[in-house]
Amino acid sequence: MGRLSWRLAEVVEVRPETGRVVTLALEVPGWDGHRPGQHVDVRLTAEDGYQAERAYSIASAPDGSRVELAVERLEDGEVSPYLAGELRKGDQLELRGPVGGYFVWEPDRGGPLLLVGGGSGVVPLMAMVRQRAAAGSHVPARLLYSSRDLEDVIFREELERLEAAGDGLTVTYALTRAQPAGWTGYARRVDAVMLEEVGWRPGERPLAYVCGPTRLVEAVASHLVALGHDPSRVRTERFGPTGVP
């Protein structure tokens, strides 16, 4: 399990992913590792002592004392414009964690896996997909990723590579606002028909992890249960109103 105390991490890499999302790679002294799906709490302290805390999902598979977060810049945000705009390599950041154990998947939990993410909700799912690949797992996994357009898709090249490895991962996009010319994929929000086409049959007893804006998560979870999936095998992580895929 995780650690309670706040500690200082050092930013070792800042990597733009899309126009609004950056990956922050952190070196955390004494980090005991994490489980895919967990998050960290980040705390910023202003000069007058005012503190703001936010939770950010871990995007990376467990890797020693290195932890990667993917942070979406929200224009009216209190914390994300700093993390995803001003933070530089060598800066320090106060964090606590890893936190969470409910929205967690590890290869020994088996599958088949249905991962449904909206916008930056793909981040904790990416940790699961990366850990699956790193562990050489062949648990069949289907990722359904809803995004406004193709430019907003986070980790696109890596997801292509992981899918091309042919070890049982498929990636399907639903582009809700704009589609490139000649797009033959889904061009609407995730709905029951899409979940039936992309997902597993209830009889295959998939484990489903759904993460993203609250509306998307609740719609998807309701559809899955209505399609006959066992509610206890549908895990959700609501991100609130952030991100609008």
Add this chain to the structure above:
Amino acid sequence: MTMDETDLRLDGNGVAGMLAEVFGFEMTVCWGCCAGCGASNQLGAMLVYAHGMGAVACCPACGQHLLRIARGEGRWWLDLRGLAWLQLDEQARMAG
């Protein structure tokens, strides 16, 4: 699309750090029973409304308040009236 209460709803994951600070356990994997309807769930499945100072967590089955938690002026306030019981798993104990 206008924003309403629905958009602000989070899961138990959203208060995991706060609850860990108070209880010293990874509470999202611990089980609690709703005093209203009797449903047992892991706290990660709770519906949570979080605000600057604290949060209200509700039963995913019936919507009743399970717990309220707030922090201010060096104190934590907890209202656990909505829970019939809470089970803390030793394996979920967190390091300091």
